[in-house]
Amino acid sequence: MLGRSLDPAGWVDVEALIQAAQAHGRRFTRDMLEEVVATSPKRRFEFSADGRRIRATYGHSIPVELGLEPVAPPARLFHGTVRPRLNAILRTGLLPQQRTHVHLSDDVATARRVGARHGRDVVVLAVDAARMAADGWRFYHPAPTIWLTERVPPDYLQLVDDDEQT
Incomplete structure (x- = not known):
């Protein structure tokens, strides 16, 4: 910087x-x-x-102590990606890659827009955030449409069907 x-x-x-x-x-x-x-x-x-x-406020690639407190997420959160990455994600889950947290959206449209930054063939994954939270995973909400968590194991992911994606 x-x-x-x-x-x-x-x-x-x-x-x-x-x-x-x-x-x-x-x-x-x-x-x-x-x-x-x-x-x-x-x-x-x-x-x-x-x-x-x-x-x-989020999106760091280095460890930073933001002082965020864990909060209860909505039942479902969403993550947009491109189809070529889908099989790997369904196998390993969502990982933070070069960031400190996985970024999730609270609606399909936002997730689709975020995923479109990586290509045209966008798919959206639903995250069972309620079950993750019940299982002890922490969620943070640093901005109105942004949710953060450490990672999302594959068991909590489901491909959003085409009707819901539009």
């Missing part, structure tokens, strides 16, 4: 971030940063209470 290091909770000083971006030839201002935070539909970033620091 432009030579800036994060503290253990994932925060970086806003002014230091802006200076580092400008030192790398990127036009970047506080106003631009505030616009990104305010308009991000997924609420991907947040400022500290004093406004001096910023961090990603």
